[in-house]
Amino acid sequence: MFQNRRTVFLFVCSLVFVQALYYIATLQIKRNEPTIVNPTSLLILTSIYNKSSDNHLSSVQQNQVYSSNDNSTQTNHTVDISFITTAHNFTFANSPLNITVNQTIATTISTTAIYNTTAHPITIPIPFLNASSFSSFNYFKSPPDIYNSLPICNFSISNNDTSIYKVTINQTINSYNVIEENHGKDLYSGGHFIPTGCQTEQRLALIICYRNREQHLKLFLANIHPFLQKQKLDYTIFIVNQHGNDPFNRAALFNVGYIEAMKLYSFDCFIFHDVDLLPEDLRNVYKCGGQPRHMSVAVDKFNYKLLYSTLFGGVTAFNLTDFIGANGYPTVYWGWGGEDDDMYLRVVKKLKKSITRYPIEIARYKMIRTHDHTSSKANPNRHSILYSKYDYSRDGINTTHYNLHNIVFYKLFTLINVTLPEEPFEKIRTRLNMKRKA
Numbered sequence: 109m110f111q112n113r114r115t116v117f118l119f120v121c122s123l124v125f126v127q128a129l130y131y132i133a134t135l136q137i138k139r140n141e142p143t144i145v146n147p148t149s150l151l152i153l154t155s156i157y158n159k160s161s162d163n164h165l166s167s168v169q170q171n172q173v174y175s176s177n178d179n180s181t182q183t184n185h186t187v188d189i190s191f192i193t194t195a196h197n198f199t200f201a202n203s204p205l206n207i208t209v210n211q212t213i214a215t216t217i218s219t220t221a222i223y224n225t226t227a228h229p230i231t232i233p234i235p236f237l238n239a240s241s242f243s244s245f246n247y248f249k250s251p252p253d254i255y256n257s258l259p260i261c262n263f264s265i266s267n268n269d270t271s272i273y274k275v276t277i278n279q280t281i282n283s284y285n286v287i288e289e290n291h292g293k294d295l296y297s298g299g300h301f302i303p304t305g306c307q308t309e310q311r312l313a314l315i316i317c318y319r320n321r322e323q324h325l326k327l328f329l330a331n332i333h334p335f336l337q338k339q340k341l342d343y344t345i346f347i348v349n350q351h352g353n354d355p356f357n358r359a360a361l362f363n364v365g366y367i368e369a370m371k372l373y374s375f376d377c378f379i380f381h382d383v384d385l386l387p388e389d390l391r392n393v394y395k396c397g398g399q400p401r402h403m404s405v406a407v408d409k410f411n412y413k414l415l416y417s418t419l420f421g422g423v424t425a426f427n428l429t430d431f432i433g434a435n436g437y438p439t440v441y442w443g444w445g446g447e448d449d450d451m452y453l454r455v456v457k458k459l460k461k462s463i464t465r466y467p468i469e470i471a472r473y474k475m476i477r478t479h480d481h482t483s484s485k486a487n488p489n490r491h492s493i494l495y496s497k498y499d500y501s502r503d504g505i506n507t508t509h510y511n512l513h514n515i516v517f518y519k520l521f522t523l524i525n526v527t528l529p530e531e532p533f534e535k536i537r538t539r540l541n542m543k544r545k546a
């Protein structure tokens with residue numbers, strides 16, 4: 109009996125001991141588990157970088173949302189959004205998200221917002237302050253039977269009184285709100301316009317390379333929209349914005365614009381444009397022809413003279429076939445200079461075509477001067493690459509590498525935010541099989 113009681117006692121003790129061990133062990137495991145705020149929640153950590161009243165483009169520095177967990181039923185996402193200047197309303201997954209930043213200047217995490225979603229990874233468009241943005245790109249056209257019965261859109265340039273074609277350039281820098289009010293009424297999201305009452309023969313993607321030149325951009329938008337609308341064109345404006353600290357790569361940004369635009373719509377005409385150039389004559393029609401066209405022939409800065417006969421910088425127009433045939437722009441020119449001369453050689457040597465130009469009295473441009481811009485440093489390697497006679501199939505559209513952060517459809521334009529990883533010159537030399545100087 110005693111023996112039995114002792115056995116029962118020992119048995120109970122060991123049960124309690126095992127239970128206690130189990131309890132301690134599970135407590136430990138629980139402690140190591142990540143805290144899940146909500147099974148399907150997105151935790152947004154916002155860091156404030158700088159504060160400026162109208163510095164819109166710097167507010168879209170890093171805005172990809174990264175998932176910390178691959179299991180979509182148990183998602184605890186975090187995102188680090190730098191360069192936010194003040195309160196923002198985000199819209200994604202068609203739901204509004206409000207982030208209010210209380211501190212005006214801070215360098216660390218200042219705001220936490222919880223947003224319910226199951227989708228990931230998610231890209232949050234961070235709107236420009238006071239600029240309208242949309243969650244999608246709508247390429248509305250009337251039903252084909254109605255559209256195809258319309259007359260072809262025609263902008264006549266044959267009036268003998270040529271003064272009617274002269275463009276008065278508006279040099280007032282307004283807020284995006286005001287530009288939208290003045291020129292956005294007939295636009296579809298993403299800066300897309302379709303003339304009414306007629307059908308267009310081409311779909312133009314106007315691609316602008318960009319970095320931190322907001323005053324230029326505002327003047328550009330305020331002037332180019334009315335210009336293109338008067339010419340009755342089906343057009344969309346793409347701003348390809350290079351983030352990060354790598355040197356500016358104008359030509360690679362053009363390729364990015366081309367690649368991303370083609371994912372959205374079947375464009376057949378591409379005009380590659382500097383943001384500081386504004387056309388001064390309406391007869392300079394933004395259409396593509398059977399040859400690549402150099403548009404910015406006569407620029408006020410150069411006394412309306414063509415600097416040299418093979419100049420192909422500023423503004424160029426390519427039909428789809430020609431741009432593909434040239435393998436697009438080169439990607440190996442980091443910093444100022446050379447990429448446009450390279451493109452000229454591609455047209456002549458790879459495409460085996462010549463460039464064309466409108467007459468010098470028509471292809472006139474004003475170069476906008478503002479105080480917020482300093483030019484990029486000249487690329488010391490540009491001549492070596494340009495004169496190396498490399499094979500253009502080795503570099504171009506097919507080798508355009510970029511990190512796409514997001515695409516935001518604003519009222520006045522489509523913004524493509526990218527970083528471009530700089531390729532060191534030694535690698536470029538090897539990849540292009542460039543000959544070393546003897």
Ligand code: BGC
Binds near residue numbers: 415447448
């Ligand atoms: C550069 C071009 C530039 C031209 C006019 C040339 O030396 O290589 O990129 O467009 O000068 O400034």
